[in-house]
Amino acid sequence: MVVDELRETELDRLFQAFADATRRDIVRRVSDGGLSVSGLAGHYAMSFAAVQKHVAVLERAGLVSKERRGREQLVHANRDGLDRARQLLDEYEAIWRQRAGRIAEILLEDEEKP
Amino acid sequence: MVVDELRETELDRLFQAFADATRRDIVRRVSDGGLSVSGLAGHYAMSFAAVQKHVAVLERAGLVSKERRGREQLVHANRDGLDRARQLLDEYEAIWRQRAGRIAEILLEDEEKP
DNA sequence: CTCATCTACAACCATTTGGTTGTACGTTAT
């Protein structure tokens, strides 16, 4: 179980990254192609430094990478970050479906018995 | 856009709720049927009150509901909360696929031109 | 070369978060 701690904090960072409207918007914008940090900053009513921090959070979460392009830094979306998040939620979905399956079984048994 | 602010803070709460390993574990446990708060608390190396707070966060996020059962309070998972989260990530997936589609188009055009 | 631009990062601040302990209250069991 100790091994999983890495995965857990990785998931912490992933969902934490999604838990902010500005960051979700950044992900949307850069999924559509690369954007410089200041290019991004232009869209939000906050300082350049604040946007820079948001990008850093996304980067640590593996949702985004930066690529130096001359004097600017292009931010682009990282597909596998998104996939890891979807994977976890799918796992929960599976638990739900299993439970639904068991309930169906129980109902069937009740029908068979009498 | 003002209308969406509600949806945005709703999403904030949703992903924030997922951004903690203990809370993700609680969701897993109660997806498998109802559990009392103290029943849950037994599984974690933290105080009852701490677990109670985690449940409150999940409840505010719409991922979980409580149902009074005698002197205990049964916590059970709320399916649509999970679905709303999956929906957002699917939306992002769609953006990615659209982008992939456009790239494919561009490549096709390049092949047609010469 | 010089200046404007883009980025990085530190220092600071208010608020939120994740945890604690303590107290109080309703419900069940003896």
Next chain:
DNA sequence: ATAACGTACAACCAAATGGTTGTAGATGAG
């Protein structure tokens, strides 16, 4: 009736978060 249990909630604390301003280093343009 009394004790034990399950819950709720307040008060407190340390650390993290989301924002600010200010300073400094690279890089590109004129």
